[in-house]
Amino acid sequence: MQSIEARIAAELAVGVRQVEAAARLLDAGATVPFVARYRKEATGGLDDTQLRQLAKRLAALRDLEQRRAAILKSLGELGQLTAELRQAIDTAETSTRLEDLYRPFRPKRRSRAQLAREAGLAPLAASLLANPSQLPERAAQPFVDPARGVPDVASALDGAQQIVVEDVGDAAELVGRLREYLWERADLTARVVRGKEPDGAKFSDYFDAAEAIRRVPSHRALAMLRGRDASILRLGLTLKEDADLAAGAPGAGERMIAAHLRIRRQGRAADAWLADTVRAAWRKLAGGLETDLLGRLRERAEAEAIVVFANNLRDLLLAAPAGRRVTLGLDPGLRTGVKVAVVDATGKLLADDTIYPHAPRHDWDGAIAALARLAATHRVELISIGNGTASRETDRLAAELIARHPELSLTRVTVSEAGASVYSASELAAAEFPQLDVSLRGAVSIARRLQDPLAKLVKIDAKAIGVGQYQHDVDQGELARALDGVVEDAVNAVGVEVNTASAALLTHVSGLGSALAGAIVRHRDTHGPFRRRRQLLDVPRLGARAFEQAAGFLRIADGDDPLDASGVHPEAYPVVERILARVQRGLRQLIGDHALLHSLTPADFADARFGEPTVRDILAELEKPGRDPRPQFRTARFRDGVERLEDLQPGMQLEGVVTNVTNFGAFVDVGVHQDGLVHISALADTFVRDPRTIVKAGEVVSVRVVSVDLARRRIALSMRRASS
Numbered sequence: 001m002q003s004i005e006a007r008i009a010a011e012l013a014v015g016v017r018q019v020e021a022a023a024r025l026l027d028a029g030a031t032v033p034f035v036a037r038y039r040k041e042a043t044g045g046l047d048d049t050q051l052r053q054l055a056k057r058l059a060a061l062r063d064l065e066q067r068r069a070a071i072l073k074s075l076g077e078l079g080q081l082t083a084e085l086r087q088a089i090d091t092a093e094t095s096t097r098l099e100d101l102y103r104p105f106r107p108k109r110r111s112r113a114q115l116a117r118e119a120g121l122a123p124l125a126a127s128l129l130a131n132p133s134q135l136p137e138r139a140a141q142p143f144v145d146p147a148r149g150v151p152d153v154a155s156a157l158d159g160a161q162q163i164v165v166e167d168v169g170d171a172a173e174l175v176g177r178l179r180e181y182l183w184e185r186a187d188l189t190a191r192v193v194r195g196k197e198p199d200g201a202k203f204s205d206y207f208d209a210a211e212a213i214r215r216v217p218s219h220r221a222l223a224m225l226r227g228r229d230a231s232i233l234r235l236g237l238t239l240k241e242d243a244d245l246a247a248g249a250p251g252a253g254e255r256m257i258a259a260h261l262r263i264r265r266q267g268r269a270a271d272a273w274l275a276d277t278v279r280a281a282w283r284k285l286a287g288g289l290e291t292d293l294l295g296r297l298r299e300r301a302e303a304e305a306i307v308v309f310a311n312n313l314r315d316l317l318l319a320a321p322a323g324r325r326v327t328l329g330l331d332p333g334l335r336t337g338v339k340v341a342v343v344d345a346t347g348k349l350l351a352d353d354t355i356y357p358h359a360p361r362h363d364w365d366g367a368i369a370a371l372a373r374l375a376a377t378h379r380v381e382l383i384s385i386g387n388g389t390a391s392r393e394t395d396r397l398a399a400e401l402i403a404r405h406p407e408l409s410l411t412r413v414t415v416s417e418a419g420a421s422v423y424s425a426s427e428l429a430a431a432e433f434p435q436l437d438v439s440l441r442g443a444v445s446i447a448r449r450l451q452d453p454l455a456k457l458v459k460i461d462a463k464a465i466g467v468g469q470y471q472h473d474v475d476q477g478e479l480a481r482a483l484d485g486v487v488e489d490a491v492n493a494v495g496v497e498v499n500t501a502s503a504a505l506l507t508h509v510s511g512l513g514s515a516l517a518g519a520i521v522r523h524r525d526t527h528g529p530f531r532r533r534r535q536l537l538d539v540p541r542l543g544a545r546a547f548e549q550a551a552g553f554l555r556i557a558d559g560d561d562p563l564d565a566s567g568v569h570p571e572a573y574p575v576v577e578r579i580l581a582r583v584q585r586g587l588r589q590l591i592g593d594h595a596l597l598h599s600l601t602p603a604d605f606a607d608a609r610f611g612e613p614t615v616r617d618i619l620a621e622l623e624k625p626g627r628d629p630r631p632q633f634r635t636a637r638f639r640d641g642v643e644r645l646e647d648l649q650p651g652m653q654l655e656g657v658v659t660n661v662t663n664f665g666a667f668v669d670v671g672v673h674q675d676g677l678v679h680i681s682a683l684a685d686t687f688v689r690d691p692r693t694i695v696k697a698g699e700v701v702s703v704r705v706v707s708v709d710l711a712r713r714r715i716a717l718s719m720r721r722a723s724s
Helices: 004-012 016-027 032-038 048-078 083-091 095-105 112-118 122-130 136-143 153-169 172-185 198-206 218-229 252-261 271-317 364-378 391-404 420-424 427-432 438-451 453-457 476-494 514-527 533-538 544-553 570-583 594-599 612-623
Strands: 186-192 208-212 233-239 327-331 338-343 349-355 382-386 411-415 653-662 665-669 676-679 700-709 714-718
Touching (some): 004 016, 016 032, 016 048, 032 476, 032 544, 048 083, 048 095, 083 095, 112 153, 122 271, 172 186, 172 233, 172 252, 198 208, 198 218, 198 233, 218 233, 218 271, 233 271, 271 453, 271 476, 271 653, 327 364, 327 438, 338 438, 349 364, 349 438, 382 391, 382 438, 391 411, 411 438, 420 427, 420 438, 427 438, 453 476, 514 533, 533 544, 544 570, 594 612, 665 700, 676 700
Parallel strands (some): 327 382, 676 714
Antiparallel strands (some): 186 233, 327 338, 653 665, 665 676, 700 714
């Protein structure tokens, strides 16, 4: 039997030794970011995505092995473990296959078939299967025994039938073939439940739908399953080849069962009874198989949906930061006013206010004057506007502020409010701003999100950010694990300034967690900024293991050692010393010397512990220490006069921001409080297999309006050339 490591290696198309090395490191407590960045020699350069997949499959296959061992133990104790059965169990590659093999031996309730066996009817069932020429009623007569619960011939034949039906259900090979046949050939059908049409308008596309189950894309599968769970839709499986059969003719499932039992209609005395038995077996199996396959469909759809959410979250977390610039945040509102917060370059709150430019007060000029005073007083550079209710009206206010006061040199940007309200009402926000009203905390969040999306978004439960595809319909445990991994990878890819980072951000640094993150912040507040990475070992309960995992991702700007501001791990500082000795330069002279660094050969500085991959990374860090992998900051400009769905016209060319990328296309905010969809077929002039190869969440794009459905509030957009 193939080992777990060999199986994973084949699935990931990597070497077995790579998988074995990665598994050893992960089992020893190393984090994925640490292994991906600082143990490339051991894993052959597996990246964080591969390592996440490896870790997930490793856990799943180990669970499978535990179940395999439990089944073998049970069968051994029952005295049922034949050599043939052991071989089948040893080679089973899925839990479904394992359970099929174990089903005949699993402890059962006292079924009708079991009662029939106890009544001595098993020989009757075997006799009718072996000799269909005999008349069933005559064959059953000797088995009539009221004392054993068989009062008449009909009861005897019914009991014999129950035995055959149960045996068919326990035939692992047959059940497996039937399941795969249905998966390959059946249509998933959806029908509206009678009388539920008015309640299920959003499911109207599925009131009468059919599609090959194996081809149903994730978003449609989850939509239909949600409709079923809401009792709006009725789902089922149908085989196309059965549709034109004459009434009473055996379908594909019955024919496969008959073949398994070696039954053929030849006009013999027991053929009718056998045909009825096959029909009963299929009816009993079909329901279970349908449940299995709808479960498989849900599992596959959920897995795809989680990948979509994770990819969108990664793009948002790694969106371009505006950087350390004084920012004025505006949380738009109408009757309750626009909440205002000014934060300094580090995100510290400097001032707050509430203005009322919109209905019912209409204090437009007063609002502009208040904003101008705040901007001048605190030397504001950016205005960050939340994209919720009254966003466009507030954007217009900011535009007029800029027009009236060009001397302030302000730039306005609209940002996503997703999750801001969750943060505002959280314990974290309450602890940070105990005296500040919840609504004003939202304005702070909006300002900080523009400065550094990553630092702000890590304070919000990832599931509340809202960039998923049917995110509430998927397994919440699996979703949380996937999103936690995305956050961890993003935080460590960027690196964290240890002297300014919040505890929420430090929590996601490799090897730390919430307890050590809090301890670092308390130590920093008590003893002042860290001057060297090694001082982290003075933090209570932060030992050598945590330091090893975390140190390379923590930055100390303007510290005693320039390397502490880079991604070079302290364990590899001796490599830098060898480089300095070779080039006869000081560290500060070497850093940033592009020509000299590119003239060096990594192999010259490698040794048994630090190979060429690590040396290459070190040279890259010396060229640009602590480099940020995120793109350059860029803003979208919504078109003036286009603020409502009704303002859109086909043919309009607009600029917008990608809010969500799914398997079927991308949603784009063009400033009308309703995202438009660029279908996958309209993303480019060429065929697109994966939308994320074209766009990413948070990206600024140019789109053309194709159509507007006011009744359903749907906008169709295109990124193809107009001529196409």
